[in-house]
Amino acid sequence: MPNSPLYPESSQLTAQRVWQTNHPTTPKSAIDQPKAHQPIPHQPIPRKPVTATTSAFSTTNTIQSTSTMQPSSPTKTATATDPIVKLVDDLLIKAVELKASDLHFEPYERTYRVRFRIDGLMQQVAAPDIALHSNIAARLKVMAQMDIAERRLPQDGRIKLALTEDRQIDFRVNSLPTLFGEKIVLRVIDPLSSMVGIDNLGLEPQQKLLLIETLQQPQGVILITGPTGSGKTVSLYTGLDILNTQQVNISSVEDPVEFNLHGINQVNVNHKIGLTFATALKSFLRQDPDIVMVGEIRDLETADTVIKASQTGHLVLSTLHTNSAATTLTRLHNMGVPYFNIATAISLVVAQRLARRLCSLCKKPTLIPATSLIEMGLVAAVHTANSHPESTQVIYEAVGCEHCHNGYKGRIGIFEIIKIDEGLAQIIMQGGNAIDIKTAAIEQGFFDLRQAAILKVLQGLISIAEMYRVTTN
């Protein structure tokens, strides 16, 4: 089997994979649906579906190295010969190899498509025969321990995939009844990709210092903000990992807990029984805590409890769905938190985005005048452009090669960070708006998301196109 340098683990993945589910074999009912093209277990694959599914792999043009997918598994179970089982197994392993974050199985009136989200963007990877859609959905639901008879209501489940003895990947599974059948979406929960280390997040050196300094404070609130998919969870876990020592008690409440962090008391939100972020946090405060993490601040009750925890001597880490660091502070006020509490309790606000990294093997250098950098928003370029009007900078463009996805490979965080010092606290207490806060922050050396992204462009890490994509609201 060719061992692509992009996915060096692939041969290991296919050789040692083992499904961990309560249903190691496909129950008959999963594939005995009264449908056409019903595959019969342990028999040769029916001609048409096989052509449809295998050609779907080989004709995929957006994803490279599909050949590494062909499992040559020595640990085949009896069900591995079933075409649906094999198709689903292959897709899950392919998703891991391609470092996809989500897998979408989507039935339409006449077609069926499988798309992966890779580096933040959706890409089609297969188009199995539409006649297979209910069998594929049933197989996924069996693996996720969901009720296969229930096709009219959404359901949640989980699939555990052991890649090696000490590496396991989980898939969080959700089914949704759409007009033409059940759409199944899997979110990949990979502990390795969630623990990148503080040096690999994408923080500029001064931002990293600010974050570490604030993490070492005994109390205060650190807020990580940004839209869904901006990497907030990875940043939170990175912070917790730094704090996680024998000497401190750390508790976290999450919705849901994505993966286990050894040494941290993790609690899942459970709305059905009233276990919310706020109720869990109140319990934490009665359990002798040092550090608490609250998955998200969504309402005033949670915000108030977080502020109170900070004011009573605890370090709190949390997230908020806001666009920028400065608007986060005004958002808290709009939720009903008094200015005084915001100014005294919040210590650091981080806003972030994820940008696709340029592939280092094929990126193409090009020159850009310093004046263009000013037009894009890089304040630091003003001096260069004024003293050397003809000056240019080398930047890179995406090209695309066999080792990347359209010129991009992996992602990097883009950050803006505001530390609430005394001056800023005064402005907040006086009811300053987001512009006042940002102006004062710039005086402390703050740079915003756009400027942080331009720095990444100048470092050759991202393209201009990607800078605009992730920093245009």
Ligand SMILES: [Zn+2]
């Ligand atoms: Zn490349």
